[in-house]
Structures are given as C-alpha cells and as structure tokens.
Amino acid sequence: MQDFPAPSLALAPPPAAATPPGEKPALAAVALGLLALLAAAADADAARAQLSLGIALALLSGGALAWAWLAFGRAEAGWHPHDLWRRASTSRGAVAWASGLALTGFYVVLYWFPWLLTNLIRALDPFSQSLRHRVADQWFLYGTFYTLAVLVLGGRALWKYRFSRYHLARTASVMFFQLGFSFLLPGLLLALQQPEYYFTYFWPLKYDYLFPGTVAQLLHGGGLGVFMVFWGVVMAFVATPVLTYFLGKRWYCAWVCGCGGLAETAGDAYRQLSDKSRQAWRWEVRLIYPILGLIVLLTALLWLGASGAVPALGVVTGPLGQFYGFMIGSVFSGVVGVGFYPLLGSRVWCRFGCPMAAYLGLLQKHFSRFRISTNGGQCISCGNCSNACEMGIDVKQYAQCGAPIVRAACVGCGLCATACPRGVLNLENGPRAGRLAGSAFIHADSLRIL
Amino acid sequence: MHLVIIGNGITGVTAACTARRLNASARITLVSAESAHHYSRPALMYLYLGHLRYADVKPYEDWFWAENRLELVHAEATGVDTAARTVQLATGQVLAYDRLLLATGSVVRTADWPGQQLRGVQGFYGLPDLERMARATQGIGHAVVVGGGLIGVELAEMLHSRGIRVTWLVREQRYWQSVLPPEEAALLTAHIRRHGIDLRLATELREVLGDAQGRVRAVLTTTGQELPAGWVGLATGVTPNLALAQAAGLATDRGILVNELLEASVPGVYAAGDCAQHRQPAPGEVAVEQLWYTGRMQGETVAHTLCGQPTPYRRGQWFNSAKFFSLEYQTYGRVPAQAGADTASFCWQHPSGRHLLRLNFRLSDHAVTGVNALGLRQRQAVWERWLGEQTPIGTVVAQLAAANFDAEFSRQHEPAIRRAFARQFPAIPLAGRPRRRGLFGAWPG
Helix, strand or coil: CCCCCCCCCCCCCCCCCCCCHHHHHHHHHHHHHHHHHHHHHHCCCHHHHHHHHHHHHHHHHHHHHHHHHHHHHCCCCCCCCCCHHHCCCCCCCHHHHHHHHHHHHHHHHHHHCHHHHHHHHHHCHHHHHHHHCCCCCHHHHHHHHHHHHHHHHHHHHHHHCCCCHHHHHHHHHHHHHHHHHHHHHHHHHHHCCCCCCCCCCCCCCCHHHHCHHHHHHHHHCCHHHHHHHHHHHHHHHHHHHHHHHHHCCHHHHCCCCHHHHHHHHCCHHHHHHCCCCHHHHHHHHHHHHHHHHHHHHHHHHHHHHHHCCCCCCHHHHHHHHHHHHHHHHHHHHHHHCCCCHHHHCCCHHHHHHCHHHHHHHHHHHHCCCEEEEECCCCCCCCCHHHHHCCCCCCHHHHHCCCCCECCCCCCCCCHHHHHCCCCCEEEEECCCCCCCCCCCCCCCCCCCCC | CEEEEECCCHHHHHHHHHHHHHCCCCEEEEEECCCCCCCCHHHHHHHHHCCCCHHHHCCCCCHHHHHCCEEEEECCEEEEECCCCEEEECCCCEEECCEEEECCCEEECCCCCCCCCCECEEECCCHHHHHHHHHHCCCCCEEEEECCCHHHHHHHHHHHHCCCEEEEECCCCCCCCCCCCHHHHHHHHHHHHHCCCEEECCCCEEEEEECCCCEEEEEEECCCCEEECCEEEECCCEEECCHHHHHCCCCECCCEEECCCCECCCCCEEECHHHEEECCCCCCCCCCCCCHHHHHHHHHHHHHHHCCCCCCCCCCCCEEEEEECCEEEEEEECCCCCCCCCEEEEEEECCCCCCEEEEEEECCCCEEEEEEEECCCECHHHHHHHHHCCCEHHHHHHCHHHHECCCCCCCCCHHHHHHHHHHHCCCCCCCCCCCCCCCCCCCCC
C-alpha cells in the first residue's frame, strides 16, 4: 500500500459513519444492561444482586434484539452491509478495541480470578438449583452467558438473514444445539446424578473425552456412562468421517458446534475482520496442524501410559497435558478466540487453533463431496466473497480463475455465496470425480495465488 | 521480448497474466496512470457503500506482481513512436517495446448540457471519480442521476445508502429499454422505486443550475421541472479512450480499429477491451464491447497472439450479469428487447415481483436461443451446453432444475415455471424427466 497514488481512499478514508439516531435508545439499553451487570457483580447482597442480574440480562437481551430490529428490520431484506468498514465497532475502531478489551478481560477473570465473579455466581444459584440441583459455579455462569449470547444474537442473525433459508436453517440449528445439548442436557444429567456430558463435543476438540482417565470414569458409571464412551468413539471416528464425506466440514462447524455457534451469532458482525493475506494462511497451517498433532500425541501417550507398557510416562504426559490445557484449552480458545472477535474476526480459534477443525478440514479437503462451485466466467473480482469469509479464505482468488473452492478451512457458512452480487458461488455436495475441475470459461492463469 | 501493456484494467492484466503463463521469459510491463495496482472497476461502488476497503477490491495481493515478474509503472503514457517502437511517459521516461498492447479502456461520455462544468457534476468511471464523488456528496440532501443504464443504478444505490434522496432521470419510456424486454423493465422499475428512488422515465436533463460559488444547486428537466441537487451524476455511458491511439497515429473510428487478431493498424501494436473496435464483428455482435467479461476474454485472446500463437477473437455464447439493489440479473444467449418474428418468448414472473425467468426459442425448430433471469441464479455451464446444442425448449423447461444455481434450501420455482409454460404452449411436449437438486441429490450435468 505504500505506493498508493496520492489522493486516495486509503490515505483519506471516508468519515466514520455515525450511529443513526433511531438506534440510540436500543444502544442505551445495552449500555445500561452492562452497568447493571457491574452492579450485580459488585453487590454482596444476594437478593439485590439477583435483581440487578435479572435487570441486566433483560436490558442486554431486549436492547440487542431491538437494535437488531432497528438495524435490519426497517430496510428490505437482503445483503447490504452498508458502512461496515466505516463504523468504529466493525472496522477495528475505538469501539472495537474497547469491546475486545472487555471480552478478553472477562475471560482472564473467568479463568484465573473467578473469585471476582462470586456475587454473580451466587446470584445464579436459584437458577442453577432448579436446573441442575446444585449450586452455581463460574462455568455455569459462563455457560449461561454463552447460551444467552447465542440465543439473543442468533435472533439478530435470524432477522438479518431472513431472506435466506440456508442461513435461517443453520442459525436455528446452532441455537438449538447450544441451548439443548450444551446447556440444558448437561444440567439435566447433573440433576439426575449422571456425569455432565456434552453430546455435541467430540475428541479432539473435547480432548479429554477420549483420555483413559475419563473413559475409565464413565465406564465405571454404569449404562449411561458406557453409552457416552460409545457415543464419543463413534462420533469421533465413524460419524465424523461419514458426515464430512457427504456434507463437508460444515455439518459440524456451522450447524452443531458451540464455538461455531457463537461465531455465527455473536461473531457475525466481525466476520470481515479475518485476515485474508497469504501470510495469515501460512500462520494458519503452521498452527492448526501441529496442534492436532499435539493432541493426538498426548492422547496416544496417555493410553500408552495407561496400558502400563511404558512405566513413568506420566513425567511426560503430565506437563504436556497441563501445557495443552492451559495454552490451547484456555488461552487460545477463550481469551484469544473469543476475546479478540472485534479485532481479528469471529473464527480465530476455529481457523488457527481448533484440532477438530483441523481433523474435519483434512477430511473435507481429501475425502468429501463438498465444494463451493464457481459459476462459469461470471466473477467480477469485486472481493465481496473474500470480505464475507470468516475463515480468512481469499475466495475471489478461486472465483476469478473459475476454480471451485476446496479448502480445508471452509466451514460452509455460505456467506460468500450470499454476498456475491453476480450469483457466482454455490455450496454444493456432488460426486468427487471432477470436484477440483475448473470452469471452461476462464483459462485459469496458473500463477500462484498462495 | 518486451511486451508493454498500457492500462491495468481487467483486459491489460488478463493479457499480462496470460502472457506470463505462455512465456516464462518475456519481459512484461504494465503502465497505468490511474492506480499503482489493478483493482476491480465493477467493485468501486462497494467502496462508497462501505462494504469494502480499497485493499479488498484489488484482485491480487501486492506481492503477486513481483513474484510473477510483471513490472508495474504508475505513470501516464503520453505518446507512442510506432516506428522506433517506444512509449513516452509523462515522467519523461521512455519505454522501448517489441509488442505494445493498448488496453486504455473508456472515458465518460456526456452530452453538452449547459452547466455540466459546475462543481458537483461528474461522470463515474474510475478511482478519481469515486474520490470526487465521495468528497462532493458529503452532507448533501438531494442528488440527481442522469442516464438509465447500469452505472445509473449503481450511483442511485450508492447515494441512497447515505440517506441522500435520489431523483433519477431516464430518457427512455422504459427502464434500460435498449436491452430489456418490457416485463423485466417494469419489474426493475417497481423494484427500484420500492427502494425510495424517484425514478422518472421519459424525462431528460435540460440544464444544470449553479449557485454563486459555481456549485450545482439544481437541475432543470425537459418537462420544465426544477429539481434540487447537491450533486449530479452523469451516467450516460462511456466511450473508448482514444487519446493515446490518436497520438500514435493509429486508425480509429469509435474505437481503435482492430482485426480479428486484435491487431491495430500498425505492426507490433494491438488493442483490446473497451477501447478496441472490431473491423468486422461477427454477425449479430457489436463492434465495441464494453464489458468486464469481454475485456477479460479479449485480454486472454490477444495474449496468445502476442506470444506467437495467433488466435482470432471468438466470443462464444453471449452472457452478462448485473445487480439492481437486491435483484440479481443474469442473461445467457440472445434475448433482445423485442423478440424477432421467428422467435417465441416465454416469460414467467413470481407474484412477489422478486423472480422472473424469460426463455426465448425459435419457432421453426423450438431451439432455445436465450434466457433472462431476475432473482434466480442460473448455472452458466448448463446454459452454455443448452444454447450450443440448440436444445429444444421442451427439454430445457423439463430439465430447468439442472440449471438452478440458487443456494441450498432456496425455494425452487421450476414446477411453477413448467406449469406456466405448459399452459401457454400446450402443443410443446416437455421432454425428459425433471431433475431435482438436493443435499445428496442428482448432480446437474
């Protein structure tokens, strides 16, 4: 960009877009909700804290939904992200930095200073008691906030994408799986004195589900525990390859997974921030496959240790497990993955860190019927597809040379196809033969794009 | 060999990339006054809308050029000495070439309206125009767009996105009537008006009125109305940019005259894209093609000739696409605004006014000749085959789902279209089994 012509858009960006006056009451409600949340966190009196928390959640949810309606409901349904790169909140402006700091701060407190959240956790006790028959803890608080974010901002996504049945279906799907399988069902299991189990998280994302310790514990727990082990093994090694063969990685990443669910709902406003450069892609490959390798290695070593074949393996697996749990499980997936949504985009964890995404990606790239087709020679290289890609794929590189998009990273959210103003892209499952064949309308310039 | 290309639009860049693929050792230089790097001209509107940043509309990252040894010169070419085979640049530099490609694109065409030199009155073609428009439309309340083509609708949408009230003057009785049949024009007119654009048909600009500071304040129409305007966009078309060709003494008419190898009138000099005019266009084709797609195809074709593989330009089946606010438009084959005497035209519309499909076919042998689709995505490869094989319309209608390129779970309209066709043309049998799509379903061939 350094050689850009003198009077240019890059040097003199257009003025930031102001918040439309009509949207201000909704935003004020959200701000008041955040204040009420702080009040609840600071209040040692349980009854008052409960009241504050109730008011906070009502204001946050109501304000966000009202804002969504004002932002998307009044214009004709369709893809028109006007001023996306002119608003401070969605273009790494001051608002984005503030929200990034707040989110990151929340994760730091949650993981390492949970006592700061004591009042909020206690305020959730009655709810936790009624759902799980036990007192709340920091993870219940987190799960409640998380689920509420997916539901409320899922409502925003349903409203925003009401013109597209594909987006309605996958948004409803992630909302359903988050509420049912990642929140209510684990709570119910606890209430029934059963192991807390998440049926929609599998090894290697939920890596300890196939660790010998967890397996032994579950098997010990009777019929349901045995089923859980069976479910975990079948989902990780049978269902995942089969479903990915037919549908691509998206069946999990954009329809079921909780991390994906948060990205598709709360993170939807930030999808354009994912870096599309070749440099970013190189980091992606450097990080995600070693992380998959690390968790495979750790799991294998743990089983080797459990078999007793190699004595004193705990010297290795203990620190390795701690390192993985801290660096990948906490810092990467939480602090960076979600905390940096407003700065790096909504899929940082999924793109750079998630071993499940790496596993699914390998299957998708080498063993799947899924691809994004390019429609003949219709691409105008406008860049809307790449801009909409939350996984940082420079989609237009493929579209403009008539090539189908077969990339390990693609989670099949379908926004590239929606954003395309010429109807060039389409997510499809078809025979694997010729899956990589380009369009006959453009003779691909065979020059390197990555 | 040193290949010098003037112009870094889609034609020049496609030619450069193709030439590099065909010839690994040639020295290739791209000269452009407009921008340091190639950018997507059709994407300019998205910069104004705030959907994208400038870096996003560059089809290639900046490392691409050096890695592929494509030299970029950001300077204006002011002259060509075809005898000495040199290009003069405004910087004083002189570039020697073995072969020269002129891909200089277009310039804005305007009539001679009184007041069109006022500040705040402009055309819209390139980056500098976008920058002027961005500055001039800040804080204004009303704008007027003149001209009923594709640039006009882009300008209307851009202005509308910033809350500016738009009056759009279109000379013709119907919107884009030189290209669109009446049903399409009517549907789009309604769609555009639904977005709050004051689209005035059969209305022309008479004069632009200024204030004491030399800035536009209003326009006067041929119907005698004075409309307030803080900014006026002239979208009355573009015309080939001939400045350099004429300075070089090349034969020109409306464009730079070229033969089917895209050779200009002087040895070693070629022209392609918007600026070229074919001496002998194929029957039914135009001499000057000013489309992104044809620019790319001409660029690819001429690169073969430049690299010693003489290749005549053959466009193949016509296709084009556009977007009007939220409505996508695609066309394949020939769908003239008024069907010829030997052609039947079938037009289906969804009651919502958001989907339309027109199928043209020959009366003599029922071969399909073209399709217009609004709000329905069609698969180009399938249409290419149907048109190339002169597929009977009965087969096309029966198998229409094979050309469906809409997103998964979209409502499929093929059954309704088939029923409507059967009602209108009961004598034509709908051959073949209807093909359906689905998550695991048939793959359209």
